[in-house]
Each structure stands twice: as structure tokens, then as C-alpha cells.
Amino acid sequence: QQQVKQSPQSLIVQKGGIPIINCAYENTAFDYFPWYQQFPGKGPALLIAIRPDVSEKKEGRFTISFNKSAKQFSLHIMDSQPGDSATYFCAANGGSARQLTFGSGTQLTVLP
Amino acid sequence: GAGVSQSPSNKVTEKGKDVELRCDPISGHTALYWYRQRLGQGLEFLIYFQGNSAPDKSGLPSDRFSAERTGESVSTLTIQRTQQEDSAVYLCASSLVTGTGNTIYFGEGSWLTVV
Numbered sequence: 001q002q003q004v005k006q007s008p009q010s011l012i013v014q015k016g017g018i019p020i021i022n023c024a025y026e027n028t029a030f031d032y033f034p035w036y037q038q039f040p041g042k043g044p045a046l047l048i049a050i051r052p053d054v055s056e057k058k059e060g061r062f063t064i065s066f067n068k069s070a071k072q073f074s075l076h077i078m079d080s081q082p083g084d085s086a087t088y089f090c091a092a093n094g095g096s097a098r099q100l101t102f103g104s105g106t107q108l109t110v111l112p
Numbered sequence: 113g114a115g116v117s118q119s120p121s122n123k124v125t126e127k128g129k130d131v132e133l134r135c136d137p138i139s140g141h142t143a144l145y146w147y148r149q150r151l152g153q154g155l156e157f158l159i160y161f162q163g164n165s166a167p168d169k170s171g172l173p174s175d176r177f178s179a180e181r182t183g184e185s186v187s188t189l190t191i192q193r194t195q196q197e198d199s200a201v202y203l204c205a206s207s208l209v210t211g212t213g214n215t216i217y218f219g220e221g222s223w224l225t226v227v
Binding site for chain 1: 116145147152153154155157160162168171203205213215216217218219220221
């Protein structure tokens with residue numbers, strides 16, 4: 001019930017490509033879905049977040065798509081740049097779950 | 113401080129020794145979390161503190177792990193009789209309050225290596 005499943009484990013795209021990272025959850029009480037970006041040797045940092053009352057949210061080149069009925073959400077990075085190379089984690093919480101439950105992470109490499 | 117501060121940044125210890133990891137949350141943040149991140153893996157919840165409420169210890173993997181928090185300030189994660197499987201980055205995070213929608217800010221972690 002608390003699990004968040006993330007795929008793919010790793011992703012390589014060319015500069016300008018649009019990497020897509022997918023997550024699925026089971027707990028229907030979850031109502032907050034953030035994405036975190038982590039560079040090597042650093043702690044994760046909040047990138048963008050969405051609530052289930054909207055199906056899409058954009059912030060700059062980053063977009064979250066949310067499908068409540070399928071219990072899935074995804075991160076799209078438009079016009080990806082080498083500086084976007086990092087590990088991306090989806091997460092969720094809500095209901096009785098006060099702490100964030102994280103996906104297993106996606107290591108993104110954007111080639112120049 | 114401006115961000116979540118953790119110390120030490122790196123710790124190498126011998127199997128069987130006890131270690132203490134420290135976290136200074138962002139000033140004013142009432143909620144504090146500890147997560148563990150093994151190499152190349154996701155973040156595993158360990159424990160969180162919210163004000164004066166009893167901490168949620170549901171993520172602690174064994175009784176060798178414990179944590180304390182002084183009021184709404186610093187927290188210490190203690191691992192007793194360390195094992196090689198304890199090798200990981202221990203991340204501390206804080207937020208204004210618990211509950212959904214509150215941004216959680218992470219420190220840079222304490223990298224623990226048990227040899």
C-alpha cells in the first residue's frame with residue numbers, strides 16, 4: 001500500500017530530447033506527488049509537485065502528468081540539457097502517511 | 113542556518129562500533145526526518161519527529177538504530193554495533209510542518225562506511 005514504483009531505472013537521451021520517467025502508486029489516500037532531483041554527493045532537492053485535482057502541471061521545462069484513475073504520474077523534461085543529468089525520484093504521501101514514500105530513482109544522462 | 117546541516121559528512125567506522133550522526137534542521141522547521149540511501153538505490157524512511165509529539169519510528173530497521181531530537185532543534189541518529197549492511201548515506205530533512213504538501217528540504221547527508 002505504501003509502495004511507489006518508478007521506471008525506468010536509467011535513461012540516456014540526446015540533448016534536446018524529452019525524457020519521460022514514470023511512477024505508479026497503490027495507496028489511494030496519497031494526495032501529494034513531488035519529484036526530487038539529486039546530483040552526485042548532494043541531497044535531493046524538490047523539483048516540482050502536483051496534487052490529484054489537476055492532470056498536468058508545468059514549471060519551466062519540467063512537466064508532471066497525472067492520471068488519477070490509473071494511479072500513475074510521470075515527469076517529462078522538455079529540451080533536455082546535459083545539466084539535467086541527475087537522479088530523479090518520484091514520491092508520494094497523504095492520508096496517514098506523513099512521511100514521503102520514494103520511488104527507487106531514475107538515473108538520467110543527457111548526452112551533449 | 114540557511115539549509116539542513118549534517119555532520120559528519122563522511123564517517124568510516126569498524127564493524128561493531130557505535131556511531132552518531134547529527135542533523136541541524138532549518139530554523140523554525142518543526143518536522144524532521146531521517147532517511148537512508150544505499151548506493152544507487154532509493155530513499156528508505158527511518159524516523160520522523162513533529163514538535164513534541166511522539167516520533168514515528170516505524171522505519172527503523174532494527175533496535176540498533178535510535179534517534180533523538182532536542183525540542184525543535186538538532187537531532188542525533190545513533191547506530192549501535194554497526195554492521196557492514198549499515199553502510200549508506202543517511203539523509204536528514206526538515207519541513208515547516210508534517211502533512212502533505214509541505215516542501216521537505218534535505219541536507220547533503222552523512223556517508224557511513226562500515227569496514
